[in-house]
Amino acid sequence: MLRIEEPVSRPLPEAGESGDAEAALDDVLTELAGRRDEFRELRHVPKDFVGRLKRTGIYRAATPARFGGEPLPPAEFLRRIERISEVDGSTGWVASFGSALIYLAALPLETQERIYAAGPDIAFAGALFPPQRAAETARGYRVAGRWKFASGCMGADLLGVGLPGDEESGGKPRTAVLRPDQVEIVPEWDVVGMRGTGSFDLVVDGVEVPREWTFVRGGEPTVDEPLYRYPTIAYAAQVLAVVGAGVARTALDHAREIGGGYTGVTGAPKLADRSYYRTEVARAEATLRSARAWFYEVSEQVWTRVLAGDPATDEQNAELRLASAHLAKTSSDVVGTLVEISGTAPIATTHPLQRLSGDALVPKQHAFLGPAIYDAAGAVLMGLPPTSPGFR
Structure with a gap:
């Protein structure tokens, strides 16, 4: 039985390694112009390029400052996503989920400490629909099912799947957070638009997810910083x-x-x-x-x-x-x-x-x-x- 027990562990690039964020973004956009057709053929943005995006600060722009993040005002983050999208819409779409860490701010602080233990640059991808019921266990939820539209899943460090709301969540849906090795990615994505987003299906087969690794989507944050308000x-x-x-x-x-x-x-x-x-x-x-x-x-x-x-x-x-x-x-x-x-x-x-x-x-x-x-x-x-x- 697979359980989330250890923090995500991997080398994470620092945003400052390529100079300031704007200079790093200029470099990445130049590379993107030459690779967007490749991504379209692959049907996803590969992990190496997600790593390049991390150097621009995109994937720490919604990480709490208390965990080493550099939260950006929403309008500033939006302008960066707009610039990326001018070069390639699919990559802009994938990069936009750098903002999705605001969801994770509803997790218990101890869980967030584990997530950011190896660094603040986390790519999180979610497939929330259709919500799949999960049996409750002593520790959390037994998660099984298939979810669609997991944009950016091929380059993600963590994945989320949607569960229905319940009385405890006030009817709002829950999300269960898993490691990529706990999930099967099914590359079902044949579309005319945003072809390179890798919005594939996620399949989970009976993984027990501890309750502290689930959050209510749009729920109250446990982090008290402006971005999460x-x-x-x-x-x-x-x-x-x-x-x-x-x-x-x-x-x-x-x-x-x-x-x-x-x-x-x-x-x-x-x-x-x-x-x-x-x-x-x-x-x-x-x-x-x-x-x-x-x-x-x-x-x-x-x-x-x-x-x-x-x-x-x-x-x-x-x-x-x-x-x-x-x-x-x-x-x-x-x-x-x-x-x-x-x-x-x-x-x-x-x-x-x-x-x-x-x-x-x-x-x-x-x-x-x-x-x-x-x-x-x-x-x-x-x-x-x-x-x-x-x-x-």
Whole structure:
């Protein structure tokens, strides 16, 4: 029987080894530009590149300072994920889960001490759905089942699987934390967007997970630091939405660059000489920048409140969720518009907009960012209870 008894043990690179975080990130993005096609073929971001991302501080940006982490204000972390996503959406998506350590802050402090014993740079990947019931044991839970969408699992140091909520958790779902050697990864991931995220299935066969290695998703943190008072589920939605913004930014830059040179086979004027092309590119630019500006504005407002020692209000949480869903949809719509106005060129499988349109589609399809969020946010803004479970 496999049990989590010892801390995760492995060499972890220090963020400062490659100079400051920005310089390290520049180096990593240069490498990423040359390897993104490799990741797409592999269908995952390999562990060696996750190690490169660790050198940028991405995987200590949500580690508690008391355990050697360097927690970043949410907006600062989001901007780094956006930059990565401009180069490759899949890698941005995987890197975004550097924020997922805010979930682990709900574990007992003794458990967290074990997790960070070898260093603060921890890659955590979770497959939470569908929640699988686990039999209670004297020590915890007997976990068995199959879960989907474990983005980044191939490079993860720890894995989580979802359990249903119970009376003790107030109905909120639990997550059981396991080592990779306790889990079978099934590479079932054949998609048109975010192909390189390695969002594979996880299978667990009767592993007993001690109760202290489970946490309530969105539960009260045991760490008293500002980042863990920022709305947890809203932050999880933000880090995914901003990936779409990075993808859309690259699509717009491509449209502006190609507009001056592309001429169709019919002999029609080049794209930049067509009024509808100029108009739609300008409209898309304004639309994306507006959605993005509100997204960061709300994040910074809530962070200021948290730093002052006050919890985010229900309305602020709703605005975070709404701004995230709006940014995800806007980003996908922008890329779709650019495909529509670019003639026949984007129908080629090798055209950049093909990859970008698929990648931009994924964030807005996520449960945290889908159409139901508008209804739930609207209800809260009108003083009603949210209509979507797990909204906060």
